[in-house]
Amino acid sequence: MIEAVGLTKSYGDKTAVQDLTFRVQPGKVTGFLGPNGAGKSTTMRMVLGLDQPTGGSVTVAGRPYRELPNPPRTVGALLDAGAKHGGRSARNHLLSLAQLSGIPASRVDEVLELVGLTAVAGKRSGGFSLGMGQRLGIAAALLGDPRVLLFDEPVNGLDPEGIRWVRDLMKRLAAEGRTVFVSSHLMSEMALTADHLIVIGRGRLMADMPVQEFILQNSTSFARVRTADVGQRDALTSLLTGAGAQVFPEEAGTLKVVGLELPQVSDIAFEAGVRLWELSPHHASLEEAYMRMTQGAVDFRAGGAQQASVAGPAAHGSGGPPGSPLPPGAGHPPQQPYGGAQPQSFVQPQENAR
Numbered sequence: 001m002i003e004a005v006g007l008t009k010s011y012g013d014k015t016a017v018q019d020l021t022f023r024v025q026p027g028k029v030t031g032f033l034g035p036n037g038a039g040k041s042t043t044m045r046m047v048l049g050l051d052q053p054t055g056g057s058v059t060v061a062g063r064p065y066r067e068l069p070n071p072p073r074t075v076g077a078l079l080d081a082g083a084k085h086g087g088r089s090a091r092n093h094l095l096s097l098a099q100l101s102g103i104p105a106s107r108v109d110e111v112l113e114l115v116g117l118t119a120v121a122g123k124r125s126g127g128f129s130l131g132m133g134q135r136l137g138i139a140a141a142l143l144g145d146p147r148v149l150l151f152d153e154p155v156n157g158l159d160p161e162g163i164r165w166v167r168d169l170m171k172r173l174a175a176e177g178r179t180v181f182v183s184s185h186l187m188s189e190m191a192l193t194a195d196h197l198i199v200i201g202r203g204r205l206m207a208d209m210p211v212q213e214f215i216l217q218n219s220t221s222f223a224r225v226r227t228a229d230v231g232q233r234d235a236l237t238s239l240l241t242g243a244g245a246q247v248f249p250e251e252a253g254t255l256k257v258v259g260l261e262l263p264q265v266s267d268i269a270f271e272a273g274v275r276l277w278e279l280s281p282h283h284a285s286l287e288e289a290y291m292r293m294t295q296g297a298v299d300f301r302a303g304g305a306q307q308a309s310v311a312g313p314a315a316h317g318s319g320g321p322p323g324s325p326l327p328p329g330a331g332h333p334p335q336q337p338y339g340g341a342q343p344q345s346f347v348q349p350q351e352n353a354r
């Protein structure tokens with residue numbers, strides 16, 4: 001387990017991490033999320049004793065990293081996959097790390113096999129592709145067979161096969177009862193990999209909960225409705241609005257209905273004699289929930305002028321149609337063809353979550 005209590009780190013007058021308290025539990029993959037500059041790497045560096053907190057504390061398996069009897073056998077980490085001696089072969093790189101920690105040389109071949117680098121073990125790691133470098137970094141993290149693992153952006157630059165391999169590895173490590181703490185900006189990947197999330201923004205804790213709960217708490221589900229014809233669609237729109245729903249017409253001719261359960265929508269349509277061709281539930285993705293939660297905690301955002309020049313003068317705002325309650329920026333999700341079952345979400349305008 002990793003436990004942070006009031007963890008704080010300041011660089012001069014810049015506070016990178018502020019009063020963070022959380023536990024990373026064994027047996028789960030815990031995703032560590034936050035916008036650029038939120039303090040994720042700083043936190044991980046403090047877990048690993050590479051930076052000293054200016055306040056609070058963080059322990060691994062009950063002790064600060066520097067007090068662990070044999071740190072590489074307790075905690076392994078991939079922080080910077082580029083941090084290797086490029087002139088050495090993959091095997092020699094791992095052998096030197098093993099020697100430093102009193103790990104038997106036989107373990108080097110085991111981890112090379114585990115990450116799929118056996119065939120290139122004798123090659124200079126300087127010539128490795130990004131994906132091979134990531135695998136070598138992961139091999140180094142696994143060398144001491146530690147119970148606690150930290151990975152900072154482990155899928156950075158990996159191809160789909162590599163991403164899937166990392167995902168399966170994380171899940172396997174967690175299933176073995178290890179503590180797996182992994183940062184990533186790839187939300188779709190985190191949704192598939194993580195069981196639990198710790199989200200920070202501007203150095204502060206914003207969420208600490210299971211992935212599904214995070215999505216539920218930070219998103220709005222909606223129903224998509226398709227009627228047999230336009231006249232019925234307009235009639236149904238007024239009835240649903242009258243019943244307290246927010247109704248948004250979509251380009252594909254469907255309606256997005258927020259605020260009523262599916263059976264209620266069905267009953268209202270039935271009682272009015274409106275024939276429905278589609279009535280489907282839609283849930284938010286992790287990415288949508290994350291964007292909604294962190295929108296007030298982003299340090300770096302592309303400026304409007306920049307976006308305009310990229311989009312070209314003909315581009316229109318991404319808000320709702322004139323008269324719609326959607327503000328600019330709260331655009332409709334991509335339309336699905338009729339019957340398309342991809343879950344989508346309407347992200348409602350929300351005040352700064354903090």
Ligand SMILES: Nc1ncnc2c1ncn2[C@@H]1O[C@H](COP(=O)(O)OP(=O)(O)OP(=O)(O)O)[C@@H](O)[C@H]1O
Nearest residue numbers: 011014015016034035036037038039040041042043
């Ligand atoms: N050595 C340092 N000296 C001064 N400021 C630092 C130092 N290290 C980090 N910071 C600042 O602390 C803040 C948090 O940085 P950190 O790298 O931990 O964020 P992050 O969440 O890992 O970001 P990213 O997702 O971009 O990697 C940033 O504002 C950063 O500029």
